[in-house]
Amino acid sequence: MALIVHKYGGTSVGTTEKIEAVAEKVIKHKNAGNQIIVVVSAMSGETNRLVALAHAISDQPVPRELDVLLATGEQVTIALLCMALEKRGCKARSYTGGQVHILTDNAHNKARIREIEDRHIRADLEADQVVVVAGFQGVDEMGNITTLGRGGSDTTAVALAAALKADECQIYTDVDGVYTTDPRIEPKARRLSKITFEEMLEMASLGSKVLQIRSVEFAGKYQVPLRVLSSFEEGEGTLITLEDEAVEEARISGIAFNRDEAQLTVSGVPDQPGIAAGILGPISDANIEVDMIVQNVAADDTTDFTFTVNRGDYKKAMKILQQVVKDMGAREVKGDEAIVKISLVGVGMRSHAGIASKMFQALAAENINIRMISTSEIKISVVVNQKYLELGVRALHAAFGLDREPDPV
Amino acid sequence: MALIVHKYGGTSVGTTEKIEAVAEKVIKHKNAGNQIIVVVSAMSGETNRLVALAHAISDQPVPRELDVLLATGEQVTIALLCMALEKRGCKARSYTGGQVHILTDNAHNKARIREIEDRHIRADLEADQVVVVAGFQGVDEMGNITTLGRGGSDTTAVALAAALKADECQIYTDVDGVYTTDPRIEPKARRLSKITFEEMLEMASLGSKVLQIRSVEFAGKYQVPLRVLSSFEEGEGTLITLEDEAVEEARISGIAFNRDEAQLTVSGVPDQPGIAAGILGPISDANIEVDMIVQNVAADDTTDFTFTVNRGDYKKAMKILQQVVKDMGAREVKGDEAIVKISLVGVGMRSHAGIASKMFQALAAENINIRMISTSEIKISVVVNQKYLELGVRALHAAFGLDREPDPV
Numbered sequence: 001m002a003l004i005v006h007k008y009g010g011t012s013v014g015t016t017e018k019i020e021a022v023a024e025k026v027i028k029h030k031n032a033g034n035q036i037i038v039v040v041s042a043m044s045g046e047t048n049r050l051v052a053l054a055h056a057i058s059d060q061p062v063p064r065e066l067d068v069l070l071a072t073g074e075q076v077t078i079a080l081l082c083m084a085l086e087k088r089g090c091k092a093r094s095y096t097g098g099q100v101h102i103l104t105d106n107a108h109n110k111a112r113i114r115e116i117e118d119r120h121i122r123a124d125l126e127a128d129q130v131v132v133v134a135g136f137q138g139v140d141e142m143g144n145i146t147t148l149g150r151g152g153s154d155t156t157a158v159a160l161a162a163a164l165k166a167d168e169c170q171i172y173t174d175v176d177g178v179y180t181t182d183p184r185i186e187p188k189a190r191r192l193s194k195i196t197f198e199e200m201l202e203m204a205s206l207g208s209k210v211l212q213i214r215s216v217e218f219a220g221k222y223q224v225p226l227r228v229l230s231s232f233e234e235g236e237g238t239l240i241t242l243e244d245e246a247v248e249e250a251r252i253s254g255i256a257f258n259r260d261e262a263q264l265t266v267s268g269v270p271d272q273p274g275i276a277a278g279i280l281g282p283i284s285d286a287n288i289e290v291d292m293i294v295q296n297v298a299a300d301d302t303t304d305f306t307f308t309v310n311r312g313d314y315k316k317a318m319k320i321l322q323q324v325v326k327d328m329g330a331r332e333v334k335g336d337e338a339i340v341k342i343s344l345v346g347v348g349m350r351s352h353a354g355i356a357s358k359m360f361q362a363l364a365a366e367n368i369n370i371r372m373i374s375t376s377e378i379k380i381s382v383v384v385n386q387k388y389l390e391l392g393v394r395a396l397h398a399a400f401g402l403d404r405e406p407d408p409v
Numbered sequence: 410m411a412l413i414v415h416k417y418g419g420t421s422v423g424t425t426e427k428i429e430a431v432a433e434k435v436i437k438h439k440n441a442g443n444q445i446i447v448v449v450s451a452m453s454g455e456t457n458r459l460v461a462l463a464h465a466i467s468d469q470p471v472p473r474e475l476d477v478l479l480a481t482g483e484q485v486t487i488a489l490l491c492m493a494l495e496k497r498g499c500k501a502r503s504y505t506g507g508q509v510h511i512l513t514d515n516a517h518n519k520a521r522i523r524e525i526e527d528r529h530i531r532a533d534l535e536a537d538q539v540v541v542v543a544g545f546q547g548v549d550e551m552g553n554i555t556t557l558g559r560g561g562s563d564t565t566a567v568a569l570a571a572a573l574k575a576d577e578c579q580i581y582t583d584v585d586g587v588y589t590t591d592p593r594i595e596p597k598a599r600r601l602s603k604i605t606f607e608e609m610l611e612m613a614s615l616g617s618k619v620l621q622i623r624s625v626e627f628a629g630k631y632q633v634p635l636r637v638l639s640s641f642e643e644g645e646g647t648l649i650t651l652e653d654e655a656v657e658e659a660r661i662s663g664i665a666f667n668r669d670e671a672q673l674t675v676s677g678v679p680d681q682p683g684i685a686a687g688i689l690g691p692i693s694d695a696n697i698e699v700d701m702i703v704q705n706v707a708a709d710d711t712t713d714f715t716f717t718v719n720r721g722d723y724k725k726a727m728k729i730l731q732q733v734v735k736d737m738g739a740r741e742v743k744g745d746e747a748i749v750k751i752s753l754v755g756v757g758m759r760s761h762a763g764i765a766s767k768m769f770q771a772l773a774a775e776n777i778n779i780r781m782i783s784t785s786e787i788k789i790s791v792v793v794n795q796k797y798l799e800l801g802v803r804a805l806h807a808a809f810g811l812d813r814e815p816d817p818v
Contacts, residue, residue, distance in 0.1 A: 069488035072481035079478035
């Protein structure tokens with residue numbers, strides 16, 4: 001008998017009809033011989049309705065009370081789902097975050113889970129009951145209601161799976177898994193049956209918004225097998241798991257991209273210790289997040305320093321750098337807003353130089369000029385002119401044969 | 410410094426604007442130098458919305474889960490009220506029934522309060538905070554969410570006032586107090602500044618639906634001074650309190666009435682022990698509630714036995730009595746659906762025979778024939794033909810000078 005945690009988001013429980021469909025799905029899994037814990041979000045639209053009520057009263061509602069208010073959203077769903085289960089003769093019990101004692105810190109509106117009491121849940125499971133837990137919420141040590149921030153229901157599900165050593169945590173959503181790249185750009189994009197936590201983190205942070213990053217980190221840390229599936233269609237989804245021990249081959253999982261970047265270059269910087277700090281210090285003081293950073297070996301006694309920021313921060317960063325150029329006696333600052341980042345993601349690629357050269361060749365064959373390159377253990381990212389986004393993604397997708405299932409290892 | 414419990418019902422917190430108005434009122438009372446605990450209901454319409462969601466899923470939702478669902482209604486209001494208070498610079502903290510530990514039995518949907526933990530509340534009050542508590546809800550010993558049934562917020566307020574030995578429990582509602590009779594029948598009806606718990610119980614059960622009877626009983630038992638006031642207008646309302654020690658005079662508080670009665674008479678009953686049980690036994694076995702019961706001294710060797718039931722039970726009762734008449738050898742059973750009960754309510758009337766004769770004279774002066782009479786410590790009830798309801802109420806209102814303030818004792 002396996003212990004499975006299911007998580008259904010707002011769209012999956014958006015109406016009473018959909019809640020009944022979730023009940024059917026849960027019962028099917030239970031009848032297959034599993035113990036089931038279900039984590040649910042608020043019905044879609046409900047959180048927005050509650051936030052609107054709060055904002056009708058105050059632009060800046062007290063965080064403690066906002067949590068008291070928002071926590072009602074999931075409480076409604078757990079009750080309705082249990083009613084739907086019981087109507088079908090399936091014993092079920094609902095728990096709010098406070099009742100099941102999901103202990104968090106006291107950072108209202110963005111609390112982090114510290115501990116979960118598994119006593120009630122274990123007893124219920126042993127009594128053959130489905131346990132339904134409100135996602136997104138907990139209590140601090142003083143018994144105040146806290147929430148984990150939007151999307152926190154994923155984290156609740158993973159944390160419960162970790163605390164109860166569940167065999168799998170299944171996240172039901174409106175997509176049927178994680179794809180090799182965005183199917184809207186490359187129609188040949190293929191659903192991955194498996195991906196590692198690290199790859200998923202790269203895929204997620206680069207634009208695939210299937211799962212909350214925090215929940216993936218959490219799952220990785222506690223080694224909880226995580227599966228993304230569709231609420232509405234049958235299918236195996238994508239399993240997010242630890243790296244296969246057997247994989248020695250490099251394996252490309254997918255191609256991520258980010259349209260929301262802008263590039264800044266400070267050129268003619270005197271080549272001496274401290275220039276990176278001299279340039280990035282004022283940027284970080286202005287709360288601007290930096291993504292890629294590239295500095296090449298100096299050709300003469302000066303060097304060029306390039307980095308990317310979110311496009312919304314471009315003008316602010318440019319203004320800061322103009323002052324920095326003066327202060328440090330550099331030549332000039334140049335920038336470009338019309339760029340995108342394309343990343344090849346996959347385990348084991350670092351040790352396979354062939355991957356990078358194959359990537360660059362594929363782009364060159366389409367006459368795509370590479371502006372910046374940066375690499376990590378599991379990805380190679382390039383910055384190119386934004387007009388090449390679709391072409392570049394498709395070229396790489398084809399070059400690495402991502403439309404085909406990989407050969408079994 | 411006085412400790413006051415305020416209670417605002419669904420209509421008083423029906424919109425965010427009304428919640429802001431409640432916040433203003435609370436702050437005014439606090440600034441007058443009081444410590445304030447506020448109990449609120451769900452925003453009007455919210456409980457019905459939640460019940461509709463439940464019924465979309467099941468005709469008979471599991472009671473435990475219905476409570477989990479319904480409890481969210483008040484939780485929304487406490488959060489919004491605290492936001493409105495904090496926006497105005499007034500420190501406030503919200504508590505659900507579970508958080509403030511309103512311990513109840515486990516009778517879901519109609520639980521009874523056993524105990525209230527006052528630790529958090531006292532600490533907050535001492536820290537100069539307004540405490541806002543969700544009405545209508547509690548938790549049982551296992552931590553399950555329970556509700557007290559509709560209108561239970563009044564009971565929560567009274568129970569909190571009792572537990573914290575508050576100086577007064579103020580119930581804000583859409584009427585400005587308790588009246589000498591229904592103003593729709595007698596426009597000269599006057600708001601009472603004071604009424605005893607016992608009188609209030611008679612007035613309430615006889616048709617004045619200002620307060621939940623249970624909360625009045627509770628307030629009487631724990632001697633909590635209770636005041637009914639308008640949410641929307643200024644005024645002193647009506648104080649419901651213990652009997653004045655000083656009152657030796659009879660004092661008539663008001664005239665209640667009940668249109669929903671029907672009368673049944675079994676005549677020619679052999680006058681021997683056991684007839685009352687013989688007649689009422691089968692009635693009570695059929696779950697029919699009996700209100701007034703009158704049996705007169707036997708004129709010969711038979712007697713007449715008369716009682717009243719809710720009008721909806723009339724036909725059922727009549728059918729049962731036709732069998733009873735046969736079984737016990739009585740003469741016949743007669744009935745009348747076209748009757749009403751009018752009651753004069755007031756402390757001290759029993760010991761003042763003059764009250765009853767004044768009442769009967771006032772009715773006789775209008776040619777109103779009295780069909781039945783019954784008396785208790787604090788009321789005299791008569792049954793008359795229903796066409797005399799308005800005339801009778803007005804005649805008594807005038808005869809006892811209820812349109813004028815009583816002379817100070």
